Amino acid sequence: xxxxxxxxxxxxxxxxxxxxxxxxxxxxxxxxxxxxxxxxxxxxxxxxxxxxxxxxxxxxxxxxxxxxxxxxxxxx
Amino acid sequence: xxxxxxxxxxxxxxxxxxxxxxxxxxxxxxxxxxxxxxxxxxxxxxxxxxxxxxxxxxxxxxxxxxxxxxxxxxxxxxxxxxxxxxxxxxxxxxxxxxxxxxxxxxxxxxxxxxxxxxxxxxxxxxxxxxxxxxxxxxxxxxxxxxxxxxxxxxxxxxxxxxxxxxxxxxxxxxxxxxxxxxxxxxxxxxxxxxxxxxxxx
Numbered sequence: 001x002x003x004x005x006x007x008x009x010x011x012x013x014x015x016x017x018x019x020x021x022x023x024x025x026x027x028x029x030x031x032x033x034x035x036x037x038x039x040x041x042x043x044x045x046x047x048x049x050x051x052x053x054x055x056x057x058x059x060x061x062x063x064x065x066x067x068x069x070x071x072x073x074x075x076x
Numbered sequence: 077x078x079x080x081x082x083x084x085x086x087x088x089x090x091x092x093x094x095x096x097x098x099x100x101x102x103x104x105x106x107x108x109x110x111x112x113x114x115x116x117x118x119x120x121x122x123x124x125x126x127x128x129x130x131x132x133x134x135x136x137x138x139x140x141x142x143x144x145x146x147x148x149x150x151x152x153x154x155x156x157x158x159x160x161x162x163x164x165x166x167x168x169x170x171x172x173x174x175x176x177x178x179x180x181x182x183x184x185x186x187x188x189x190x191x192x193x194x195x196x197x198x199x200x201x202x203x204x205x206x207x208x209x210x211x212x213x214x215x216x217x218x219x220x221x222x223x224x225x226x227x228x229x230x231x232x233x234x235x236x237x238x239x240x241x242x243x244x245x246x247x248x249x250x251x252x253x254x255x256x257x258x259x260x261x262x263x264x265x266x267x268x269x270x271x272x273x274x275x276x277x
Contacts, residue, residue, distance in 0.1 A: 012216045016135040020226050023138040041216075054112075054139040 010039045011068055018044040019051050022073065026057060029075050034060065037071040044069055113142040114273040115264070121150030123161035123208060123220070124168070128277045129154070130223035136273075137230035144271070145227075146264045148237035151277070152244070155236055155251045159220060162205045165194050176210040228254035235259060 008025045010018040018039045025035055037048070045062060048071050052059040060072040084090035114136045118129040129145055136143045147155050154161075165171050173187040194200050212219070218226075227234065236251065238258040248258070257263075268274045 013218075014216045016131050016138065016223075017216070017218050019138045020134055020230075023230075051139060 005034045005036055007036045007038065010037055010041075010044070012040055014041050015043050015047065019047050022048070022051065022071075023055075026073065026075050031075050034072055034074045037073065039069045039071070040067075042069075044071075048073070111140065111142055112136075112273070113271040114144075114275070115268040115271040116143070116145045116275045116277065117264075117268075118145055118147045118151035118154060118277050119149045120277060121153035121161065123163040123205060124171075125277060126154050126161055126220045127217075127223075130220060130227060132275065133232045134223055134226045134230060137227065137232050142271075143227075143230075144233040144235055144264075144267050146235045146237065148240050148261075152237055152240045152246070154220070154224070155234060155255055157250060157252055161220060162201055163208045164201045165189075165204050166191060166201070171204075174211070176207055176214050224252070224254075228252075233257070235264060237261075 006025065006029065008021055010021050013021070018037065018041055022035065022037055025037075029035060048059060048062060051057070052073060056076045058074040058076065060074050062069070062071050064070070084094055114132070116129050116133060120126075129151070133143045133145050153159075165173065169191060173189060174185065175183055175187070177183070194204075224234075233256045234252075234254055235257045236255050237260065239260055241248070241258065
C-alpha cells in the first residue's frame with residue numbers, strides 16, 4: 001500500500017465535478033504521490049483518461065469495483 | 077541545437093532534406109509546447125444556459141487550457157453577486173418535463189404539457205425553475221455558484237462587457253470580485269483571434 005496515497009470521494013457527483021475535484025486534490029500533492037478517486041459517474045472513465053492525457057499525469061489504473069469506478073492517478 | 081552543424085549550403089538537394097528535417101523538428105517542438113486556449117462568448121442569462129459556459133470553461137481549465145469567457149447582454153447576469161437564475165419551458169419545446177420528486181413510476185414519466193397551457197398558467201416559470209433546481213441537485217450536478225467559483229480558482233478569465241453594464245444601468249459593485257476585466261468587443265476579439273477554440277453560447 002502506498003503510504004502517500006490520498007483518496008478523493010467523488011461518488012454521486014456528475015460532470016465536470018469529478019475532474020475538477022481531482023485537479024484540486026492533485027494541486028495540493030507533490031510529484032510522484034498517488035491519488036485514488038472513487039466515482040459513480042460513467043462519463044468519468046473517459047474524462048479521467050482525457051484529463052491525464054492532457055495534463056501529463058499518469059493514469060496508473062482505471063477499473064470498476066462494487067458498482068463504482070476506481071481510478072489511481074500518479075501526479076507528474 | 078542541431079546534432080549535425082554542417083549545413084549543406086552548396087548542395088541544393090541535401091539542403092532541402094536538411095531543411096525538411098529541421099522544419100519537422102521545430103514544428104513538433106512548437107506543438108508540444110503549445111498551451112491550448114479557448115474563448116467563449118456567453119450571451120444568455122437563464123439557468124439552463126448558464127451551465128454550458130461554466131462547465132466548458134472549468135473543464136478546459138482543468139485540462140490545463142488558457143480560458144477567457146466574455147459575458148455580454150443577458151450573459152452578464154451570470155456574474156452578479158446574487159444569482160437569481162430562472163428557466164422557462166416557454167420557447168424551450170425540447171425541454172423534457174420529468175418531476176424530480178414523487179413515486180419512481182411518476183418520476184420516470186415525461187409529461188406532455190402543451191406549450192400554450194404552460195404560457196397561460198401564471199407562476200409556471202417559477203415552478204419550472206424550482207423543479208429544474210431539484211433535478212440538478214438530485215443528479216449531483218453542481219450549482220452555478222460552485223462552478224463559477226471553480227472557474228475563478230482555476231484562473232479562468234471572466235470578462236465583463238462594459239457596454240452591457242451601462243445598458244442595463246448596473247454597477248460594478250453588483251458583480252463578483254472575480255471579474256478580471258471590463259471591456260468591449262474590440263478588446264475581446266484579439267484574444268479570440270489567437271485562441272484555438274472559440275464558442276458562442
